[in-house]
Amino acid sequence: MDRLRTWLAALVLALPPLAIAGSWAMLAPRLPPTVATHWSSTDVADGFSSTVPTALTLLAVTTAILLVGLALAVVRIAAGTRATVLSLLAAVSGVLAAAWIVSAVTTAEAGSAEGARLEWWWLLIAGAAALMLVPWFVHPRDEPASLRPAEPIPLTPTDAASWRGEASATVFLWLGIAMAVGAVALMLVLPIADSAAIGIAAGVILLAAAGFLVALSRIRVQVDGEGMRVRSALFGIPLRTVPSEHIRVVEAMQIAPLEWGGWGYRGTPGRLAIVLRAGPGIVVTTRDGSRFAVTVDDAQTGASTLAAIVERQREQEAPARRSLPGGEPSR
Incomplete structure (x- = not known):
């Protein structure tokens, strides 16, 4: 097939x-x-x-x-x-x-x-x-790589586990700057040619795209008790949040950009990724089966920390689930 x-x-x-x-x-x-x-x-x-x-x-x-x-x-x-x-x-x-x-x-x-x-x-x-x-x-897709989930680090119920990592792509920064310069030039030149409305509209669109590229040129990944958050390290703009209660599996793996749709902020049905370069990244699979990947330095530590947080939350939720009607009585 x-x-x-x-x-x-x-x-x-x-x-x-x-x-x-x-x-x-x-x-x-x-x-x-x-x-x-x-x-x-x-x-x-x-x-x-x-x-x-x-x-x-x-x-x-x-x-x-x-x-x-x-x-x-x-x-x-x-x-x-x-x-x-x-x-x-x-x-x-x-x-x-x-x-x-x-x-x-x-x-x-x-x-x-x-x-x-x-x-x-x-x-x-x-x-x-x-x-x-x-x-x-x-076109069919490869089955997810048969990698073992990240090994959780030991955590007690009171440990405040957290981790932060970053990744950068200088090429996004320079592309954004070049696009911004082009946008300004477009807004200045086209009005001279009696196309002011077109020039301004095209310039605004290009400036917005340039700003997004610059924002994406350096990202920060934060892992804590609430889950995983990805923000622009330059502007602080939130790019993606995955709550810990929605996570089923956490993996640290080598990210191949083309397998996730290319470089940048990529999205396809059931798959979302922020890819700045080929290399280590964190991949989470949510309880609804969708996957999110982000390239980041020291991905193994980040994945292990997030896996430990998710595991601890499951352990804390288990007694409550057993006490619900139809569940096993709590002991």
Whole structure:
């Protein structure tokens, strides 16, 4: 069953070249020698390419992407890595196919490349990137690594156990700074070109993204009687809290970014991770089966401390559960 799902995830990459070939075949009688490939802000075509070379190039590229995807289905690599790469390839191939379809359809409807109007067709190009979701959800996942849960440290009922660790990624800091500079430049330049609203909106979005990157460049993980909390060490912004009463298993393991969706704050159904680099991290599995991972220095000590806190809480809850109606009488 897993092999079938792997091949289905790879074969999703056949859809873009088929879409290009099919649309080309249907529209060929109506297509002029050139097609519109770029539009100005006033919805007027201002970029053109030869029809046949453009179609052949995009068909060749998307077919090459398909072959890469089929090769990935054969080779032995981590399931998470394969799913991530297939998803990225699907996004690229989908956007390329959508770009051809938009160029071909708008040109054919107008009767000439110069008369082509983009109108709402840009939504198709933007939405084509969503093709990446198909391989991601179709592809099977590796079973969780058969690692032993973290060994709890000895704790008495009155011990105030706590631990704190940090992790940093300088590349996030520099990317955030570069994005902030770009955002400011965008807000200054676009208003000069009579696009003030667009410039300000794009700048604000970029500044928000830049701030998040800077906040994520250094994180602090706090473990105590309440559970595990992850905050930005620079701004103190809370990023994730896992209460101790929700935790079922605590593990210390080596985190491979691609197996968790990449670097940064990553989320997929049932899995959430804050990954700043490959290396040691703490992974907790909650009572509802979801998993959360965070890369942090000295992860083994942090995991052992959290495991001890969770175990002590279970021991303290056990007498109360036995005294409830239907439970064993307390002794």
